[in-house]
Amino acid sequence: MTADARRPEFTAEQLAEVRRLQGLYPDKRGALLPVLHLAQDTFGYISLEVEEYVAQLFELYPAHVHEVVTFYTLFFQKPKGRHVVSVCHNLSCYLMNAKGIVQHLEERLGVAPGETTPDGRVTFLTVECLCACEQAPMMQVDDRYEGNLTPEKVDRILDGLP
Amino acid sequence: MSENKTAEKIFTRNFHLADSHTLVRYREHGGYAALPKALGMEPAAITEEIKKANLRGLGGAAFPTGVKWGFIPKGSTDPKYLVINADEGEPGTFKDRYLMERDPHAMVEGMVIAARAIGSHLGFVYIRGEYVKPWRIVDGAVTEAYGAGFLGKNIQGSGFDFDIVIHRGAGAYICGEETGLLSSLEGKKGWPKIKPPFPAVKGAFGHPTIVNNVETIMAVPQIINRGAEWFAGLGTKSQGGTRLYSVSGHVERPGVVEAPVSVTLRELIYEHCGGIRGGRTLKAVVPGGASAAILTPDEIDIQMDVEGPKSKGSMIGSAGIIVMDDTVSIPEALMIVARFYAHESCGQCTPCRESTGWIYKMSRRIVEGKGRKEDLDTILDVAKRGAGTTICAFYDGAVGPYISYIEKFRAEFEDLIRNAHA
Numbered sequence: 001m002t003a004d005a006r007r008p009e010f011t012a013e014q015l016a017e018v019r020r021l022q023g024l025y026p027d028k029r030g031a032l033l034p035v036l037h038l039a040q041d042t043f044g045y046i047s048l049e050v051e052e053y054v055a056q057l058f059e060l061y062p063a064h065v066h067e068v069v070t071f072y073t074l075f076f077q078k079p080k081g082r083h084v085v086s087v088c089h090n091l092s093c094y095l096m097n098a099k100g101i102v103q104h105l106e107e108r109l110g111v112a113p114g115e116t117t118p119d120g121r122v123t124f125l126t127v128e129c130l131c132a133c134e135q136a137p138m139m140q141v142d143d144r145y146e147g148n149l150t151p152e153k154v155d156r157i158l159d160g161l162p
Numbered sequence: 163m164s165e166n167k168t169a170e171k172i173f174t175r176n177f178h179l180a181d182s183h184t185l186v187r188y189r190e191h192g193g194y195a196a197l198p199k200a201l202g203m204e205p206a207a208i209t210e211e212i213k214k215a216n217l218r219g220l221g222g223a224a225f226p227t228g229v230k231w232g233f234i235p236k237g238s239t240d241p242k243y244l245v246i247n248a249d250e251g252e253p254g255t256f257k258d259r260y261l262m263e264r265d266p267h268a269m270v271e272g273m274v275i276a277a278r279a280i281g282s283h284l285g286f287v288y289i290r291g292e293y294v295k296p297w298r299i300v301d302g303a304v305t306e307a308y309g310a311g312f313l314g315k316n317i318q319g320s321g322f323d324f325d326i327v328i329h330r331g332a333g334a335y336i337c338g339e340e341t342g343l344l345s346s347l348e349g350k351k352g353w354p355k356i357k358p359p360f361p362a363v364k365g366a367f368g369h370p371t372i373v374n375n376v377e378t379i380m381a382v383p384q385i386i387n388r389g390a391e392w393f394a395g396l397g398t399k400s401q402g403g404t405r406l407y408s409v410s411g412h413v414e415r416p417g418v419v420e421a422p423v424s425v426t427l428r429e430l431i432y433e434h435c436g437g438i439r440g441g442r443t444l445k446a447v448v449p450g451g452a453s454a455a456i457l458t459p460d461e462i463d464i465q466m467d468v469e470g471p472k473s474k475g476s477m478i479g480s481a482g483i484i485v486m487d488d489t490v491s492i493p494e495a496l497m498i499v500a501r502f503y504a505h506e507s508c509g510q511c512t513p514c515r516e517s518t519g520w521i522y523k524m525s526r527r528i529v530e531g532k533g534r535k536e537d538l539d540t541i542l543d544v545a546k547r548g549a550g551t552t553i554c555a556f557y558d559g560a561v562g563p564y565i566s567y568i569e570k571f572r573a574e575f576e577d578l579i580r581n582a583h584a
Contacts, residue, residue: 024327025327025349025367026241026243026284026366026367026369027348027349027367029348029349029350030329030347030348030349030367031349032349032350033329033330033331033332033346033349034329034330036332037291037330037332058349067351068349068350068351071334071351071352071508072291072331072332072333072334072351072352073332073333073334074291074292074331074332074333075332075333089498089501090253090452090498090499090502091253091254091411091448091452091484091495091498091499091502092253092254092410092411092484094494094495094498095410095411095412095484095486095490095495096411128251128253128335128502128505128506129251129252129253129254129255129335129452129502130292131250131251131252131253131255131256131258131259131290131293132256132259133253133254133255133256133408133410133411133416133482133484134256134408134409134410134416134417134418135416136410136411136416140292143294143295144294144295145295
């Protein structure tokens with residue numbers, strides 16, 4: 001990732017995409033979440049500078065963008081690891097020993113939920129229901145759902161990450 | 163119940179097909195046949211058919227779908243929007259993910275028919291941000307539908323225009339609440355709005371809006387194809403059709419089960435899902451997602467329509483069934499759900515913001531052996547006082563588990579508290 005969250009600037013192509021997204025909604029502000037997703041994919045996380053930059057694109061105050069960014073769990077305000085591992089700890093996963101999976105990950109990664117490994121490889125989170133309770137205990141690894149977890153399966157998944 | 167009726171599949175009928183998410187497969191099995199029929203009907207006649215079918219919202223609130231559509235102001239020249247709530251998030255529920263991954267064209271077809279009924283030319287699908295795979299599949303289906311002339315201008319030569327925009331959420335349970343969802347769709351934090359005005363009168367971007375759940379909208383093409391009487395006849399007096407039950411926890415075969423709404427909770431657990439794992443004993447079951455009051459083993463001989471769980475002081479909700487065997491600590495389970503509500507409260511209303519946080523802390527200290535004698539009554543008091551005082555139903559949903567877990571399993575909580583002081 002070459003784009004810098006400290007000095008954010010979309011390419012001309014991305015700016016065209018921003019305008020296309022804004023045009024899809026009766027009020028262009030509707031495109032704020034999609035554009036924040038685009039910004040996070042581009043700059044890695046949503047820094048205060050990214051908030052200011054996006055605010056300009058929407059003619060909003062940075063504070064309005066900030067209250068949106070801080071409301072949602074999928075927007076990161078700090079740099080995240082190259083991979084994000086999110087273990088569900090809600091009721092159905094709890095019943096199927098999510099606690100054991102969380103403990104295993106804490107030991108294996110050497111960090112607590114909410115932290116990133118020192119090498120910047122993995123951000124480890126515990127999250128509320130991801131709605132895949134039939135495969136409890138489960139976790140999300142980047143874009144993928146991984147279910148019916150055992151410590152061994154977790155190890156295989158982590159070993160397979162680039 | 164006749165064998166035929168039990169075997170009837172509406173939502174899962176295409177699930178076994180290879181590439182069931184593709185346009186070609188959907189059309190091979192009768193897909194997009196309801197659309198020309200609906201485009202030839204008067205809009206009001208479509209709504210009437212949905213009313214007669216006794217279709218109720220399958221996202222959680224169980225509001226009659228046709229009645230909701232009928233709330234769009236008559237003769238209004240305002241733009242109207244159709245919004246599909248694909249922000250599945252109720253703990254214990256996963257059916258909309260199955261539906262979007264396996265039969266997305268049924269959603270697209272249902273949306274065009276609903277749009278025709280309410281006079282909308284722009285629809286949104288609000289998909290939770292974590293659902294990346296369902297989002298990609300729905301996106302592919304929408305692109306295919308445009309290519310085949312089922313979306314866009316002059317659909318199938320009818321003169322009717324309808325566009326769909328897919329909108330990804332960003333992680334917030336409250337956006338499954340319909341007015342919170344609309345705030346989020348407008349580019350704001352997902353704060354619910356005071357009703358009235360209801361979304362049908364003043365919804366997305368200030369215009370009349372219908373919000374329907376994924377499963378609800380997918381029933382629509384089948385009702386148009388096969389008739390309201392057929393659909394109504396599959397169900398009970400209070401609700402037509404079949405529905406999807408998401409079953410998880412300590413059953414032998416967790417998963418999505420489609421059954422007529424007359425199915426009993428006992429049948430779902432012991433017949434459809436193979437009973438309790440390892441031959442153990444049932445201790446408790448949540449019948450309608452985490453926000454539904456918990457039931458004891460002597461309360462499971464109920465039909466799983468709108469009325470059944472209500473008769474036991476619970477609710478059908480999203481039909482997410484969470485089964486707990488005799489190894490489960492109910493105080494610990496309460497702590498888990500209390501943590502969820504504390505995390506997901508949007509913070510707008512004081513009773514909800516404060517109570518969810520404090521009740522989580524109290525439930526945790528009980529589990530950690532630091533409970534106080536007065537804690538249980540304090541939780542019950544706070545829960546009961548706050549119910550009904552907030553803008554949306556989130557806190558009422560939290561109150562369901564707080565009260566029922568404690569009232570039905572009080573001795574277990576008291577044991578922990580007594581031992582804390584021993």
